[in-house]
Amino acid sequence: RMKYSQGSFEDLGFLIPKNWKEGDPVPPKFMIFFDNKTEAENAAKYLQSRISPELSAKVPWFHAGMTHFFRADQVLNLKSGEVWGLAATDSGGM
Numbered sequence: 001r002m003k004y005s006q007g008s009f010e011d012l013g014f015l016i017p018k019n020w021k022e023g024d025p026v027p028p029k030f031m032i033f034f035d036n037k038t039e040a041e042n043a044a045k046y047l048q049s050r051i052s053p054e055l056s057a058k059v060p061w062f063h064a065g066m067t068h069f070f071r072a073d074q075v076l077n078l079k080s081g082e083v084w085g086l087a088a089t090d091s092g093g094m
Contacts, residue, residue: 009046016050030085037063044087063089
């Protein structure tokens with residue numbers, strides 16, 4: 001059940017604790033699907049705001065506007081633990 005407005009992405013905050021820092025337990029892997037590119041990008045940016053800027057690559061977004069190779073690499077990066085989570089459109093199902 002959502003507590004916050006859909007556009008705020010605050011309900012996704014449980015995925016990455018606010019102000020996560022090196023040495024804290026790594027968040028569990030996640031993949032979130034969105035209806036459009038803007039929502040996927042904004043959700044990833046919200047989650048990135050909860051960690052230091054140098055770690056922002058740990059939570060990328062992708063959509064059909066990106067190459068198949070980039071999308072496939074990001075899924076592999078999620079599986080290997082290189083990234084913590086992905087915010088994607090239905091192109092994530094590839």
